[in-house]
Amino acid sequence: MPKKTAPLVLKTRIQNQNEALILDAALEVFSAYGYRGTTVDQIASKCGLSKPNLLYYFKRKEDIYTAVLERTLTHWLAPLQALDANKDPIEELSRYISAKLDLTFQQPEASKLFANEILHGAPHVSAFLKGPLRDLVAAKANVIRGWMDAGKIRPVSAEHLIFGIWAVTQHYADFSVQVEAVLGTKPQAKQLKSTVSELLLRGLKIEAKAV
């Protein structure tokens, strides 16, 4: 009876299609209203399916939420992983800031979803924080410390430098409403990249020695 178990493992065309529809809609709604603030009906009408149909693909509301969350976490680590110890530190960190700000502009919903999850105690991603994320930060902090030890940048706390980059870049996604209200206008991506890089990295540069 191979056909009995097959459907549970190999997804059909319709399954792939509808699950993608659901997760896209769920990201929008969950990021805008939070977990409790979102109803299954909202997601259903956003993607044009019926509520029982959603619950046919995901048994519980919580399953939809965790599925969306896991899909975003993948994108989250990539830019930091790319930090290369053998390249120029300022250029590498600048590129990292740039990549994070790109995510901010392209997927502000993902950033807000993640922020909301952490804000409320990270009940669904605690293992991710203490495992993969912690390991990655430890590794990349070592890279940064390597640059410092080599005298390429000024010494600061490597971990807190990473936190600082996260904080500032994600601020422009998560607090966009505040930023735009205070500035009276939406900041431009290109300009923001140089401003933020200057703000966070200027202090790391070593002054050219007077000859």
Next chain:
Amino acid sequence: MPKKTAPLVLKTRIQNQNEALILDAALEVFSAYGYRGTTVDQIASKCGLSKPNLLYYFKRKEDIYTAVLERTLTHWLAPLQALDANKDPIEELSRYISAKLDLTFQQPEASKLFANEILHGAPHVSAFLKGPLRDLVAAKANVIRGWMDAGKIRPVSAEHLIFGIWAVTQHYADFSVQVEAVLGTKPQAKQLKSTVSELLLRGLKIEAKAV
């Protein structure tokens, strides 16, 4: 009939006492679970009153929420308002960062409540953002630009410097779960103050000219 209207204006002892109880409890619950994630019953049991009793003091759940929010906004502006154009810029900004981090450690719930509100589009504080907050930022950005024009600190975008300070300091309150998971320990207030000041202000300092 002066007594008829008096109770609506002058609050009784019991009113003051219970409203304070309610708002304290509401801050804890709202910041932990968000607006929709919070039930009136949760707040009621947290402060030892009955649900109908809460709704005797605040007609609707939303009224409790806005009352808590307004109470926290007051504390929010104070440290920035204290920025003094006539004093040393690095010392003033360092003191501001220090004050914000103190708030972070003393009232992380207030920070989280505010963050949650902004994250979800600031439906209750839109007027505050576009009014008082915007005006204050504009005024203090001018103070910072004054320092730059006088050659006391390097030029950067004054508004984004303020955003950067907000982002980093509040990060340690709003994302405390992530910070602690990654570091494996809770950062100490005193150490954090010098680390964050160094990170954000190092790039502003003017190098002493070689003689």
Next chain:
DNA sequence: TCGTCTCTTGACCATTTGATCAAGAATTAA
């Protein structure tokens, strides 16, 4: 003490919402 006003709450209501299920429609493989 008395009478008025304030405070408190058990019981209750209407709505929302996550979840279920049976029955029918659509798809797919043979």
Next chain:
DNA sequence: TTAATTCTTGATCAAATGGTCAAGAGACGA
């Protein structure tokens, strides 16, 4: 075409929840 499997949904349920109300308890000034 046929039969098995997958997909879809109207109807429905139980629990949670914001809010109401009447009746009683308590505080307080005269």
